[in-house]
Amino acid sequence: QESGARKFKQQHMDSNSRHLPNSNYCNKMMKKRKMTVDACKPVNTFVHESLTDVKAICNQRNIRCKNGQNNCHKSRSSMRVTDCRLTNGSRHPNCKYRTSPAKRQIIVACDKNRVPVHLDA
């Protein structure tokens, strides 16, 4: 598997969390998934749907991404997600995050193998 797809899974997929996340979810997950190693990643979204359903977003029609490329695709249905946002005043290596569960359509960028490699929105 190519590194872009592997990194997307590591940074954005958390299919098996069945319950609403508690307030410590992002603090634990951002560290566990290696997004606090060199710096605190400012914003990151975890998706609580199956990998099959998230990969299927790549079969939706192409739309323009925020960076101007056209390899983005929007999910047909809303998905269960958790947004992690770095709190003001949080300093590396003590990265502290606000945990915000939500349900919304997501936009991913897909590579030539039609697998997600970037989360656009």
Ligand code: PAX
């Ligand atoms: P990324 O580094 O942006 O993209 P992310 O999605 O986890 O990582 P490598 O080789 O790793 O550098 N790629 C693309 N990127 C952008 N746009 C298109 N169309 C595209 N096509 C392919 C991972 C890889 O995807 C490649 C890109 O070259 C990378 O390759 O968001 C910043 C980060 O925050 C996340 C999403 C981004 O991380 P921003 O500000 O650029 O939109 N994020 C952001 C999030 O998870 N949730 C959010 O709500 C927001 C706002």
